[in-house]
Amino acid sequence: MRVIDVNRIVGPMPTGHVPSTDAPGLLAEFDRLAIDAACVVHSHDLYYDPMTAAELPDDPRLVRVPVVVPGPLGTTAPADAKLVRMCPAEHRFLLTGPHGLALARDLADRGIAVLLTPENPGEIHRLATEVPGLRIVLINTGYRALRELADLMDVHAEIRVDTATLVGHLSVEWVANRYGAQRVLFGTGAPATDDAGPRFQLDHLELSAADVELIAGGNVMELLR
Template structure:
């Protein structure tokens, strides 16, 4: 079974001195938890400046996830299969005119969007998905408090998915997979800003068929990466 973390941060973070501040430390953390690969966003573009990004050093186990910002003061759409949108952090309207223009371009180019739950709200996600139904959105860092809103969104929009970073309640991942299909659930940790050992332990103990666990563990994100 291939295990791929769709939601990982490389670089120093405000919460403390972390091993994943550089590539060597991050890969060592992946080894410690038996994670084969990761999609990584650099903390510089996540928390500071996406317009002048810090490049993620090349490594066969790491896929760089650029942060994109719409509009003339934003960023060009990169050559990537997965990008991240951070409307709260970088002060733009997710479902505004420029946000929708960006979303349409991402959908046309078959690029998947990671979208942090802490950076948006259910109403804006609904408007974005309704206006651009072909856009694949992975809602990350959701948590148990968002389950009712998540159910509302997943019922309405077939291209919305979730990661497991904060779906840590009893049988929450199983409920998502059984109701919406395992193809809409991706393994992610949000580390190092959130715990990585918990989601990794949970992955190894899911009460789901082996084929579903393999999809969640890595099959789904590998498909999105092509």
């Protein structure tokens, strides 16, 4: 089973020292937890300035996830990007404003998926309604968010979810059984959130082996083509 973390941060964290400050530390964490690869966003881009993107180590186990910001003061997705992250709260833009929707339509037209934290489920609903072709992966949803998640996933087929904080009893199984395992992706959110918990959960899911393989890495590979 190939395990790929769709939601990982590399670089210094504002909350303190972490092993994944640099690539060797991050890869050591992968070895410790039996994670084969990860889609990584650099903490500089996430918490500081995506306009001056930090260098990412050249390693085949790391797939860079650029942070994109809409509008004339923002950034565009690189030509080779398959997955990006949008952070409206951190970088102070309107997700469904004119610039936000224009960027979302460009991403959808180019077949680029987007990672989003659902701080405002209503805005996610509007975004998915206005740009139905945009593939959205909701990350760090929180274990109390199943009702809001169901509201969104019931009506938007292109919305997926990661497992980073989907840690309620049988929550992953419930989502996979209701919407299909192809809409659930293994993610940790580490080091902002715990990585060992979601990795342990992955090995103990009460799902078929085929569904677990999709969640572990198959769905991420499909997003990355």
